[in-house]
Amino acid sequence: MDTSNSTTRPSETRTRIQRRLETIIRENRFTIAVVFPFVGAVTLVASAEGLMPEPLAYNPLFILFGTMVMRSPLVVGLLPRIGWWALGCLGLLTAYTYAIEIVGVRTDWPYGAFEYTIQLGPMLLGEVPLALPLFFIPLVLNAYLLTLLVLEDWSANPFVRVPAAIAAVVAIDLVLDPAAVAIGFWAFVPPGVYYGVPVSNYVGWLLSGTVAVLLVDLAFDRASLLERVRNCEFILDDLVSFVLLWGTINLLYGNWLAAGVAGLFCLGLFRTDRYDREMIRRSLPSSGVGSRNS
Template structure:
């Protein structure tokens, strides 16, 4: 009996070690793929995205190529991959639960916004960004929204330095960063016809939209702050050189569109995010040079 229990325990331990080894192997392979394709993911994809979206908005692309939802979803998923792969080792059951609550909240607040015009103001999606939930909001909405919050939060932690340990500094600054993300996103999205507001204001976006983002951003940041062990998260950020590449893609894509449509203030805020990224000492011209595949081959 004792020998049987011992053998059973040994098998369980072996299975656990085998599963852990498999996870580590998959994680290592994913990181290797991201590392080898950083320039393509962080620069080439947003450049192609900006060109095709502007071409769709201006009528230069027609038929299935214009605003193709599969292209949009695939491009978004690829640009999000550095962040998702980077955070994966720190997403345990607790973090998964908090992010699950945030996912439900993301759908709920967007559905309320579409149906009641609160809290963002009256707006509607003018194209289908992939399959639509109840025909009203994109099913892929969490893929669009939650990484923006995570990017803003991670950049806040890095920029604040020792100040990040103070809750009443960390959270308000992170919320402000989330709203700043929308200052870049919404004017460009309106310009290329992703969605439209009944009343204009800031490059076609009413001020009520930004008050709405303060509300949704506050809930999102509090859940993200609750989800992760900050010390362990920062250790992972330090170890993972590409974890903020999704924010680079965001700045290049939406900053470029704002520039093309003359949304100068929104483009300037995108420039501030560039300064924030450079201030972390994770990005410089040497890194850009070595990230280009043709340079690595020499």
């Protein structure tokens, strides 16, 4: 019996779906990477300041939907490099993410004493957001991918690549946590010296980031992943969204050092030579034809 069609069709279908998803991302890059984080920053600050109507303030459905949209360039960009091995490693990372967060909430270790002050969607065991991996794992992936691009040939050395990626993960939290505390996502008890965040939180992130980066490094073939990152122009757009969203919130609340770290990520993104005036021109909604042909 000829099984050639049955063996090639899944691959062809996956390729066709991948191309369609990439087209959607390219045609909507500006909306995803700029409009969504800008609207998110405005609505979150308005919620924190009591300016949003009650049904809309901190609305978990809006938060989850906006997060998923902003994550879409990263997910679509990585799909061709995600096989069973990568899924297994990311599955372990997901389990670890839940476990370390539950331990942190129950024991105050390793991040210090903190509590969620609003519900970011459904809560697992009533303690941590069910969507926690959606919030955390992409941050690690963004840090890792940016590290690969910025280090260039140095990324081949694991003793350079892994520590640099871990440092990038911790730096991401230097931006995230002060802004999240400012808008009331969570709170540390007592408040810490860094815009309400204690030093112990970053010791915890150093631990979590190390485990996460090692699993991500194990999940992917570095050469193949680097080739994909170099050829997929939108794969770091989620990091752009992150910088715009949380950097803007830090600016609005006067968290100048945190906003400065967000600026450093901007410099790292510019160094990749994919974010310039021409990219913005191609990404605007009015230039959709150009995006399809890029």
